[in-house]
Amino acid sequence: MKRILTALALTAALGVAVPAIAADTAEVGKPAPAFTLKDETGKEHSLAQYQGKVVVLEWTNPECPYVRRHYQAKTMQNTLKGFDAKKVVWLAVDSTSHNTPDKSASWKKEQGFPYSVLQDPGGKVGKAYGAKTTPHMYIIDEKGVLRYAGAIDDDPRGKSATPVNHVKTAVDAVLSGQPVPEATTDPYGCSVKYKS
Amino acid sequence: MKRQGSVRWGVLLWAVVASTVTWAAPPASAVSTGAPDEGGNPRVETELRVDVSQVKPGDTFRVGVHFRMDPGWYIYWKNPGDSGLSTEVSWDTPGVTVGELRWPFPSTYRTPDGFIVTHGYKEEVILFAEARASEQATGSLTLSAAVDALVCEQRCIPAEMLLSRSLPVGTETVRDAESTAAFDAAQSRVPLMPEAAGLTMALALDSEKLKTGQPFTGTLTVSASDGKLLSSVEPDFFVPERIRGIKAMGLTLEAPGRFRLQGEAAPNAPKEDPRLKGVLRLGSAQTGFQAVEVNLPLAPVEVVPVAMKPPPAMAPIAASAAAPQVQAVAPAGAASDVSLGMALLFAFLGGAILNLMPCVFPVLALKAYGFTRMAQEDRGRVGIHALGYTGGIIGSMLLLAGVVLAVRAGGHSVGWGFQFQEPLFVAAICAVLVAFALNLFGVFHVGTDGTALAGKVDSSKGVVRSVGEGVLAVVLATPCSAPMMGTAVGFAFASGTGTVLAIFTALGLGLALPFCALVMVPGLAKRLPKPGVWMERAKQLLGFALLGTAAWLVWVMGGLAGVDGMGRVLAFLVAVALGAWLYGLAQAAAGTRRLVGVVGALAVLGTTGGFTLRFDGAAPTERASTVSSAQPWDEAAVAAALKAGQPVFIDFTADWCLTCKFNERTVLAREDVRAAFTRHQVAFFVADWTRRDAVITAKLGEHGRAGVPMYLVISPTAPDRPEVLPELLTADTVIQAVRRAAGPDSDAT
Numbered sequence: 001m002k003r004i005l006t007a008l009a010l011t012a013a014l015g016v017a018v019p020a021i022a023a024d025t026a027e028v029g030k031p032a033p034a035f036t037l038k039d040e041t042g043k044e045h046s047l048a049q050y051q052g053k054v055v056v057l058e059w060t061n062p063e064c065p066y067v068r069r070h071y072q073a074k075t076m077q078n079t080l081k082g083f084d085a086k087k088v089v090w091l092a093v094d095s096t097s098h099n100t101p102d103k104s105a106s107w108k109k110e111q112g113f114p115y116s117v118l119q120d121p122g123g124k125v126g127k128a129y130g131a132k133t134t135p136h137m138y139i140i141d142e143k144g145v146l147r148y149a150g151a152i153d154d155d156p157r158g159k160s161a162t163p164v165n166h167v168k169t170a171v172d173a174v175l176s177g178q179p180v181p182e183a184t185t186d187p188y189g190c191s192v193k194y195k196s
Numbered sequence: 197m198k199r200q201g202s203v204r205w206g207v208l209l210w211a212v213v214a215s216t217v218t219w220a221a222p223p224a225s226a227v228s229t230g231a232p233d234e235g236g237n238p239r240v241e242t243e244l245r246v247d248v249s250q251v252k253p254g255d256t257f258r259v260g261v262h263f264r265m266d267p268g269w270y271i272y273w274k275n276p277g278d279s280g281l282s283t284e285v286s287w288d289t290p291g292v293t294v295g296e297l298r299w300p301f302p303s304t305y306r307t308p309d310g311f312i313v314t315h316g317y318k319e320e321v322i323l324f325a326e327a328r329a330s331e332q333a334t335g336s337l338t339l340s341a342a343v344d345a346l347v348c349e350q351r352c353i354p355a356e357m358l359l360s361r362s363l364p365v366g367t368e369t370v371r372d373a374e375s376t377a378a379f380d381a382a383q384s385r386v387p388l389m390p391e392a393a394g395l396t397m398a399l400a401l402d403s404e405k406l407k408t409g410q411p412f413t414g415t416l417t418v419s420a421s422d423g424k425l426l427s428s429v430e431p432d433f434f435v436p437e438r439i440r441g442i443k444a445m446g447l448t449l450e451a452p453g454r455f456r457l458q459g460e461a462a463p464n465a466p467k468e469d470p471r472l473k474g475v476l477r478l479g480s481a482q483t484g485f486q487a488v489e490v491n492l493p494l495a496p497v498e499v500v501p502v503a504m505k506p507p508p509a510m511a512p513i514a515a516s517a518a519a520p521q522v523q524a525v526a527p528a529g530a531a532s533d534v535s536l537g538m539a540l541l542f543a544f545l546g547g548a549i550l551n552l553m554p555c556v557f558p559v560l561a562l563k564a565y566g567f568t569r570m571a572q573e574d575r576g577r578v579g580i581h582a583l584g585y586t587g588g589i590i591g592s593m594l595l596l597a598g599v600v601l602a603v604r605a606g607g608h609s610v611g612w613g614f615q616f617q618e619p620l621f622v623a624a625i626c627a628v629l630v631a632f633a634l635n636l637f638g639v640f641h642v643g644t645d646g647t648a649l650a651g652k653v654d655s656s657k658g659v660v661r662s663v664g665e666g667v668l669a670v671v672l673a674t675p676c677s678a679p680m681m682g683t684a685v686g687f688a689f690a691s692g693t694g695t696v697l698a699i700f701t702a703l704g705l706g707l708a709l710p711f712c713a714l715v716m717v718p719g720l721a722k723r724l725p726k727p728g729v730w731m732e733r734a735k736q737l738l739g740f741a742l743l744g745t746a747a748w749l750v751w752v753m754g755g756l757a758g759v760d761g762m763g764r765v766l767a768f769l770v771a772v773a774l775g776a777w778l779y780g781l782a783q784a785a786a787g788t789r790r791l792v793g794v795v796g797a798l799a800v801l802g803t804t805g806g807f808t809l810r811f812d813g814a815a816p817t818e819r820a821s822t823v824s825s826a827q828p829w830d831e832a833a834v835a836a837a838l839k840a841g842q843p844v845f846i847d848f849t850a851d852w853c854l855t856c857k858f859n860e861r862t863v864l865a866r867e868d869v870r871a872a873f874t875r876h877q878v879a880f881f882v883a884d885w886t887r888r889d890a891v892i893t894a895k896l897g898e899h900g901r902a903g904v905p906m907y908l909v910i911s912p913t914a915p916d917r918p919e920v921l922p923e924l925l926t927a928d929t930v931i932q933a934v935r936r937a938a939g940p941d942s943d944a945t
Contacts, residue, residue: 027463029463029464065352127311132279132312133278157281187279188281190352191280192279194309194311196307196308
């Protein structure tokens, strides 16, 4: 009761200014949140422009040991190589608050991967997708529906000789019109260093 | 299961790691450091410890890894949370059997925006296990552990460490005092099994199934066998394990030993029986803590197809508003399939119908009176008044929505009309009504417009009054529930902030519209009788209508706070009347006498209010039900009745709900309805929501409702598909529903 009264007083004091909860969050099986972000060269990418292709989003942060481990092992590059380039688009997204386009560009050069690194230092897109870790992977089908969210593979500790690549499995399923066997998995890695 | 797997896997790994390490690193010792940062500074130090200095073959002891982190750095619990990696300890202990790893109760860490939540340990922790030396052990035992941890602050650094030490075998086991103390300290923080802690736990889900992609609620009760239960908790008292198919889950403390469970099943949850698993810590830093394992079955998962078409259940409900005798059948949970547009439309229409409900009627009558007065004014002024009235209604609707959201954000759930569950609120409204009535009687005037009666209303004052009437309309409207409104408000209460505000606005517009439309119709003013003495009489008569409303609220108070509460509120109302009278005298006087009058009025109100406005929410209230055979609602009793083959009728009601009372007196108490109940052997239950009741609130929510009345008819042949009757009952609706529930062959008797 006391709580209600406090809330009443509080609300009266604030007017009706109750903080809005973002309703636009990613959910597997539903349309993926739309976005338009610049990459490390300043070029804009929107989800809408890739309609008709399968889009893989990779939350990344070159400072994170988990990301570094996967790049050393060329996990991302090799996974991408296994897909038909005409049908699949790979985009890295960096929601680290202190990241800059220059840092992304020099990392891309160092690692020699072909895809763009979208700049999301404000973290808006990351939070809309609910990206918690680096890496955290999302797969959006040709119609813009989110089909997979989770880890890159089933090997958080990097010790398995034969890790199962969840992204490979999911993209292959989407391309062949099949349901994704494991549509969400627990992502692992460093937390996304959001601006706060 | 998962852990056992990882331990086995860890042992397998051991060989690989050990063989690499033998040439890469110096031989493992009992102490090791890990997670060096850029400067090579290790952020964690680990030590392999045992609580004995010598062990006798066959004896048990404790073995563990003592982690010491740099300030600010932490390692993770077995469920790391949103990010991170659980700490892993793999044993290699020939001649020693090591049990399951023990995890002290973890801390919960949040990023400043609260977006990422993780669980772990800062400063230091011992992760340990019970160990037993083999009966054949001789000489010295070698204990080794491979530690795999992620050490984080802002950054994260992985740490892999190998630890090894020897333990002499002797004829006696010799405890090491220092280590034993350290292990004891760690052990005191490890959650116990409920039985070992002398606690019993029970979980009651509000629904029989967890629907994929949908929220669920329940109540966890904890009781102590010795009756001594730690009643308080500190923040982050519950840390869940990762549960497959459960997207999010949390507990909030409702009362000592009672916790509200709120969670959401993942859209792709596998069709299995998930369990509520995690650790719960009762107590506070003052009382001391008691941590306990929670492992209770939730409910089976029911897979709901994502692209589900909304069932056509809404159409009959819409029809019921126009013709209440049409049967409105809504399967349970149907409300969640209402679209936002539909809900807005329902809210608007429901608001409009609210004007005809008995609650709002006194205000409406007042408004009609004001209308005749205003009709004499020019059209522009009338428009301003209409706007003021609408503004007052929408403003207070939004305030109500804001309160609902704020309370909900605090982890509580409320329903439509919840403010009438608060005795102080009821007392305040009584006081406003009595004061308003006395004002209409002419005991005192509001402000200085002593000549308002003649219709020469000062423009600004008049508008303020219109706004005030709008506010009063909303306040008095809430105990009523109009057809269609239940669906709309139920939808709102289960939705996000934007939707709540939108629906309450639509409700307000609906409530305000008929009056505004009336005012705006040109030429209508000319048909009204000329103002005169009759208006003064009409106004005084309306004062009695307000007193009548106050009388009803006093009765509501009886249900909330007993006979004493009623007495107190009546005493307070007398003081209000005395204050109003003194204030009226002061208005007629001048100078110091005037001041004395005003001060006197305030003094009377203040002192009496202080003495009388104390209500005992637990006071016993005995009240005969309208339906003599009624029993208080209780899920177990309902289940028993259904099992016995009886149809069940549940009346969700509250004393302050006029629509409920109207239905009970005019329909449920009718001879033919009673006869139908008897003929079909209906078990009649009353769920009384006069006072706050979380279980009833949850049950209402389950059927997409946020308030009373709600009527459920459950057939013993289909207990999982209760029928929800419309808010306004007719005898025919009830009799038909009961007959359907009883089944086709029951009519023969």
